[in-house]
Amino acid sequence: MSTPSPYDNLPDAQGFFGKFGGQFVPPEMKQVMDEISAAYQEIRQRKDFQDELNYLLADYVGRPSPIFYARRLSEKLGGARIYLKREDLNHTGAHKINHCLGEALLAKFMGKTKVIAETGAGQHGVALATACALVGIPCEIHMGTVDIAKEHPNVTKMKILGATLVPVTRGTATLKDAVDSAFDEYLKDPQNFIYAIGSVVGPHPFPGMVRDFQSVVGREARAQFMERYKKLPDYVAACVGGGSNAMGIFTAFLNDESVKLVGVEPAGEGLDTDRHAATMTLGKPGQIHGMACYVLEDSEGNPMPVHSIASGLDYPGSGPQHSHLKDLGRVEYASANDNECLDAFMMLSRVEGIIPALESAHAVAWAIREAPKLSQEQSILINLSGRGDKDADYVAEKLGL
């Protein structure tokens, strides 16, 4: 008799991954979340839904995304072979379109009249505005004014795609504040609106649902790697903000004991400063945005203002499944700081001709640090979650190019 895997069939019926996750929301909100959960359980089993989603992932997003062997980078580092899962090649330039299409189709199925969301780097906003344009549903995006200034091209795209943009000035005017603002709007009419969460975070069913939509990344990557190299990679690494691209690639490998899984968090200006967003590394169990997970809190128990050079990673919480996988010891959480991220951004651009998103560059930075310690027989598969067009001007200015 084989023992059941501790990694499968999560979350449980109450939305828990071990002691993390759940639905820490007011009763009226719990009812709405349960309706979303029931609708999702229904459509995920329907062939017409799966067929439409798979069709859009192929012909609209351009899946499957390739795996690219970064030969010049690997040789330069002189250790493990580095492979990139090219989510940067997706329509709209990142992995987020995978779950946005799922969420937009769900909204249509449930007869919702408006899709609301927050965005950090603007990638979720653009991906959602894109999916809503395709499906034909009004879309409202809340975004911190700090991020609006930094991510101008994405702001313009959202407007062109027909989304309503709500600038958020409260708090640090970044991702967490945009979440709060979007949530307030959602609470005005949760029966007719739907909040399309941008990562594997928030109350149940979102962490499990967004993971399911993203898990196509790992399913493809595992099959592609096996087919081409007749073995599994030794390491699979991904950056972790909320944790959706990481869960997307990790899920298919959870039961492959030989594969080490590494989540790379933003160490910002240093783990010894208060300017980072290394939630899994330095946070402690708590609650944020309707879920239990590791959280970075100040001494009063409020979420800490966090910082990363990558807007999409500066979030003081993390997906509940990541919190669970950390406690189980299945995933190792490492970090890369802003400077390492910039170096990785430039190195991948100049050695491979691939400009990564600053978020993804964190995972590349980890590989640059670790690959030389490994042998050439070993392999690191990185989820290259997005492309860096949105960051190019910012980096050029920062480095004086």
Ligand SMILES: *Cc1c(COP(=O)(O)O)cnc(C)c1O
């Ligand atoms: C949003 C974003 C991230 C961070 O989100 P996760 O949910 O942690 O994946 C990472 N990479 C890119 C390119 C992004 O746009």
